[in-house]
Amino acid sequence: MRIETYRDDFQLCEYSLKRNGGEIALSWKYKGGSHFLIFLYDARRSFKLQQIIEEIEKQGHSDRDIVRLPGGSLHISGDGSMKVYVCREPEFAMKGQCYTLQGHEIKRGIPYGIRIFAAQYDREREMLHIYCPKEEEDNVQYIPVRIEPEIRYRPVLLSRDRICLLQIPYMQDYIEGALEYYVSGVRCGYPLSRECLGREIQIVIPRDAAVTVRVADSCKKYYRI
Amino acid sequence: MDVMSTMEERKFQDAGELLAACREKMRENQHGESGGNYALYPTVIVFLGEKARSHVQYVKQTLDENWNNADYLQYLGITVTEKSIKCQTLTTKGKEITWKTCKSTAPQAICIAVVEMLTQEDKIFPDKTRIKMEFLLDAAEEAGKTYYDLFAEMSSGLQTNDLKTLYLMADQTPEDKNHITSDKLFQYILKRRQEMPERSGTLYLISNYLESGKILGEKELWQNYRLTADIILLGGNRTRGKSQTADYAAKLYNGIKTASYALVTKPIDEIGTVSLRYLLSVLYEQERSRLQGGITEEEIRRRLGIGQTNTMEMVERLYRDTLQKQLPRAEDMGYLPFMNAEKQKELLKTLTKGEEFPQALLDQYTLGVRPLFVQKGFLQPVEDYWEKEENREILRQAVSDLYCQRFSSFELMELSSKQKSIERLLMEPYHYGGCGGKTDYREVLYAAAEYAGKALLYEKVKPVLLEEFSKVLLQAKAFDEQYQQILRQLQMESIPVEAQSVEKKYAALVEKYVMEHQKINEVGTAFPEVFCMRQNREEFLGSVWKILCDLIQEDVYRYDFEREIEWRMSDMTEVKKEAFVKLELQKSLTGSTRLKNVLTYGKMVAGCFYLINESAAYAKHLAGLEANGRDFMIFDLNRTDGVEQIEIYNITKPECIHLAGSGEQRDED
Incomplete structure (x- = not known):
């Protein structure tokens, strides 16, 4: 050839x-x-x-x-x-x-x-x-690989905050930072590391805020939500 | 006084051009009030041949300065080639002189010029019954005989009295056998005058070889053309409000004549040279003297805005203005994930106590998200900023500006001897200043993240600081070399011994001016517009020019020649001051006859004329003398920088004149 x-x-x-x-x-x-x-x-x-x-x-x-x-x-x-x-x-x-x-x-x-x-x-x-x-x-x-994150919230008594419980399934050879979570009202995203996969992670956020997961722009070929 | 407000923008290539401009500017200052002189008769001035024509400005300038109706005079240039006779008329655009070819023959051109003047209003030329035709010819012209024949046949073609004069500019130097050519032409003219006396007009023989033995070189030949212009002025002048001394002026006409010429002037050339030389020299020394004892490291740090942790004000400003707005906020650090609530509490507790928390443990507690967040939020923006060429260029320029604004060129030259240690200073790493006692964990985390971003920025900026520092050191050195070279050029201009009083007085004047006009800027530079290293040679000379223009506004530079002498020679007694001008004129006149001849040629004094501004004390003295109008005539000169005395002589034995000297064989044609 x-x-x-x-x-x-x-x-x-x-x-x-x-x-x-x-x-x-x-x-x-x-x-x-x-x-x-x-x-x-x-x-x-x-x-x-x-x-x-x-x-x-x-x-x-x-x-x-x-x-x-x-x-x-x-x-x-x-x-x-x-x-x-x-x-x-x-x-x-x-x-x-x-x-x-x-x-x-x-x-x-x-x-x-x-x-x-x-x-x-x-x-x-x-x-x-x-x-x-x-x-x-x-x-x-x-x-791209389809990701289905699990997002739950747990209130904190007598507090203006609540806890977001985020779980992303484990992926082999996951690219560090390919997925990011965003907190409403915050401009920047938080890149997720390999250690975050396959476990529940806790994020303290304001009571009225929400968390979403997105794919980093450079990795949209590889993953989708 | 703000020296830059003179608003004189000019460009110069070297010190010579600057000096010439300085002298010209000083001469402009010497123009007196507009006088009441004007040409009585229509006057056409004809330059025969290129050699005479090349000196047109000396004739025209004198006539323009002294006759109010000089704009109406006509100038023609006639050039003979192998094939034809070219005729040109002079036009001016501002100060620029150009020659325009006309299709007429020479006689036709003269007629046209005369008619042009005669058609003017009566008030322009009060007496139109006479036409003055003034011809200038350099006797060394190869086609001299042809030119003379043209002169002989010229007339106005009208029913007027033509006052025709030929000024034969003899060259008695042996170079190119000019003396022989001049002599041959003169002999030819004598012969033709005998053959056609009615066409001969008046002949002035003006040589570059003076009776005293002095030869006027190329740089001094202008004096003969100025003399010619003076004779033109004298021969047809009317002064408003004064009666015409026609009888005395008649002494200027008919026959063959020569003249002596004395010129006593304010030494403008020497004053210009001294003033400019000392200005540059004093400015330089003044600036250099500011540099006392060198610059300490502490002072360097202060001027560059380098802080205790090796931050730099300029970089911090860049960070704040350009990058910080893109970065996360301190409170955003609170949304980092934690393994669990206990780990988060542990972190909070430690930080609240003001203790340090190990980085590795922090990364572990935040599941490795913290370093990724710092990379994305704090480091990547710095990388993105630095990737753009335009940003790097802006920074480079800002660094260069900083050095040039904070250090004078002399200081930079002094720093060049410490280049290595300064480079070490510039390369000292930016280090973490701590979180400033903060106990909010988000602010603590933020401070550490921000430090990482800034450290990266400093890492990129520091090589630029070094490169630009090297460049400005080279610039400072080049600037100094340029300055020295210009000073050396000026020092090559010599000052005659008799003008030492010029040097003494004007040097002191310049020094005083410099002291009074300093305005110290933050770097300690007194004349920042001059000592700006970024300037190229042209710009630098332009800056000096502006200061010079302001300097020569000082009263002393405007003094007329009498007052200037009085000021400069203030140790002279009163008696001597009064006699000074007379003595100087006498000294200058003696031996200044414009003809060197071995044999006596029947030189008879025909008249004596003083050209002097009527405001001068000596002019008033002359005007009060009984001999005024009888033994001499005064012409009110429209300049205040000198006095001229002319003696006109009739040559009664022209056949005894040998322009080539008696030793040379005269070829018989």
Whole structure:
């Protein structure tokens, strides 16, 4: 496989993602390409296409073999954080320009990124050319982890304050500060650490105040409330 | 008096330009009240050739200063080339002189100029029956003969009496064989005068080689052109309210003549040089003397606003004005989470007692949220602020301004010898001043968080303090070098020995002025507008110029030449003072005849003229003499900085004149 720079005729657009029950439907529009490569990966980790391709090649897959795959999983990394799928263009077109991932491919508690690349197979040279998008964040969609915080309040006798009891479920590899709680009337948010997860934490607030939980702007790809 | 209120904005490239401007300004101060003199007859002044034309300003300025109707005079320039004769008319735009080419021939141009003057109202030129035509020609011009022929054929073309005069500016120096060229032309003129006497007009022979043996160099040649202008003034003047001394003025016409010229003036050039030199020197010494005993570290800290915990006022102000409003409040620290109520109580109890609470334990009790909150709320804003190039630039400028405002250039030069220790001072870390005895745990937590934010800010600012400090030290050094260079340039201007009284008196005057006009600013600089290191050379000289303009408003600079001498030579007796001008004129006149000749040439005194402002004591003395109007004539000069005496001589034996000296072979044409 060979990575190529952006070309207008291999541009993808209107890439969208929908969750239908246990399935994940991906659809996009395209101009050209004989194949599409779909990368499903842990969004918290950096995405390095070259590295992934080298791993695939190390496993002994030739380009000729790759393009002949009936469709489906091409590669899974050792720790399961990266999965690569191949889809032939005719099949994609036949399925109404939609590619479906099964729900069981996604583990709970992990935010995923799904990148699509258009590719063109050169029969003569038996080489699969993979075309990069114009901008790195084009052709990517995210499946953030859904968080359901529990918020309760306990009054304090003879006091103008009350106690907020906040519980966030434990998440593996949680990014420090990705979630924040806000107290009404206070401008700044309070970033939550890993130690706050999976336990009840107490926050003393005014009696008439409330607490909400939000995702930090920089982490909205990974989590949602 | 605010020295900057003179509002004279000018730019100068070097000390020479500044000095020239100073002298010009002082001369302007010497203009007397507008006199009652005006040109009696329409007068056209023709410059034949480039050499004469290059001195037009000396002629024009004299006529403009003394004749009220000088604007109506006509000036022409005629230049002969191999192929043609070019004719140009003079126009002025303010003080700027330009020459505009006209399509007419030379005779036509003269006629046009004359007609232009004759069409003016009667009050402009009271006597239009005569036309004065004044021609100036440098005898070293290669085409001298052609120019003379042109002169000879020129006339007004009208039914008027033409008073035609040629001023032959002879060059008797051997450089480029000018003396030979001059002599040849003079011989040619003599021959032509004999052939066509009716076209010859009056001829003045004005040489750069004086009877005394002195040669007027390029810098002094203007005197001959001023003499020429004086003769033009004398030959056709009317003074309002006074009767015309036409008879005496007639001595200026007909035949071949030369003149002696004495000029006694206020030594403006020397006064200008001394005043400017001493001004710069005294200002410098005055500033330097303020630096007594060096600057202590304590004083540096005070001036830079460095506090006990190594805070800096400027940085604190930046923090307050720019960052603090983005930060959480102290009460917001109360919404940090705790493991449980007991842990919170434990913290409260400890802090209320005024004891310290271990950071690590605090982070543990707040489940690691406190450090994340401090990072987000107090440190990140500092990082965000610093990331912007424009913010860093503003800070850099503010630091530079601080140094320049708090230290004079001399102090900075003195500090450069202690650069390392000052850098150490600037780099001393900002340290925590404690929570100031606060017992509210939120305020205690807030103080610690704020300290973290400020520490980060100081960490970023300190390298900038160092860099800018190095820069201003270099600037101070460069400023001093520039100042010294300008002083050296002025010191190269020499003052003649006889003007030592100028140096003594004006140096003291300048020193007194500087003492009286200091206004000490907070840094101790007396003349901050001059000693501003940020100024480039042009701006610096412009600042000095403003002070200079104010200095020369002092009465002494406005004295006329008599009063100035009296003030400067106050040790002179009364008798000597009265005789001084007469003696000076006599000294100056002797040997000043504008012609050097080995043989006698029949020099006969035709007339004597004094050009002097009528307000001068010597003028009053002359006016009261019986000989006034008989042996001499007085012209009321519209300047107060000097007196001129001219003696006109008829040359009765022009054939005896050898401009190239008797040793040179004269080629016969």
